[in-house]
Amino acid sequence: MASNAEDQQNQQGRHQEVGHKSLLQSDALYQYILETSVYPREPESMKELRELTAKHPWNIMTTSADEGQFLNMLLKLVNAKNTMEIGVYTGYSLLATALALPDDGKILAMDINRENYELGLPVIQKAGVAHKIDFREGPALPVLDLLIQDVGGVIGYDNTLWNGSVVAPPDAPLRKYVRYYRDFVLELNKALAADPRIEICMLPVGDGVTICRRIK
Structure with a gap:
């Protein structure tokens, strides 16, 4: 039987594999999505x-596997x-x-x-x-x-939730590149929400995907 330390090490390894692409609070739940519906259907x-x-x-x-599956489905739809x-x-x-x-x-x-x-x-x-x-x-x-x-058509913006940093307080301990680009992501999200030329839908898939449909 694995010790608690071994369990934690296994979870950390798994988190490194998928966690940076998941905005879900539970790595186990994200892993369940991958193993149940994403990886079994992922083309070789x-x-x-x-x-x-x-x-x-x-x-x-890189784009996460669940987001790749989502994009593939959306394009077909x-x-x-x-x-x-x-x-x-x-x-x-x-x-x-x-x-x-x-x-x-x-x-x-x-x-x-x-x-x-x-x-x-x-x-x-x-x-x-x-x-x-x-x-x-x-x-x-x-x-x-x-x-x-x-x-015209549909535009998908990736990384619009930017590692969840869009709701982090100003003094939050963020990685340098996350902090550097956060303001640009916030500015983009604000601009998309206010743009009368498009309809939008922001989804917590991968690192955040905002789907836009041009209406004007």
């Missing part, structure tokens, strides 16, 4: 890319055919998107770092969906400025 290619990304030093930037992805990293959510789109679907994928994208590209190619992806290295805003007049 997505599992391979998730495990590959876990070895990368910046792995905290709205019959999406053309999408954009701003911030690709190694491509886990990009792969979730590509698998959801029809064979003639297209994804405009933008990131300032091609090296990270190319780390996951062999997995995407093996999954047979690389032909749907138009990857462009560089900042996204110049491209978006050209498209803004024609862009």
Whole structure:
């Protein structure tokens, strides 16, 4: 029988695996979601890319498996055919998107770092969906400025609850990068809530996802 110390060590290891992506108060409950409905249905290619990304030093930037499943389902529900992805990293959510789109679907994928994208590209190619992806290295805003007049549909903003720090008191002990970006996240959330051009729905999935539908 495992000792209490061993139990705590096992829980800490599990927390490192999934906890930073979960806003649930119970790691056990989040693990239940993953093991019951996410991992059993996760495509083999997505599992391979998730495990590959876990070895990368910046792995905290990856999309969580439950959020990947959510995005895949959402895209199918709205019959999406053309999408954009701003911030690709190694491509886990990009792969979730590509698998959801029809064979003639297209994804405009933008990131300032091609090296990270190319780390996951062999997995995407093996999954047979690389032909749907138009990857462009560089900042996204110049491209978006050209498209803004024609862009409608649904937009999903990731990380809008930012490790739960959006409700942390000013003197809370936060990691440096969390504290640095928190004000930007708060500003974005405030702007989205006040924007009359869109309807919004903020969900506690992954690190927080805000779904926006353009109405004007």
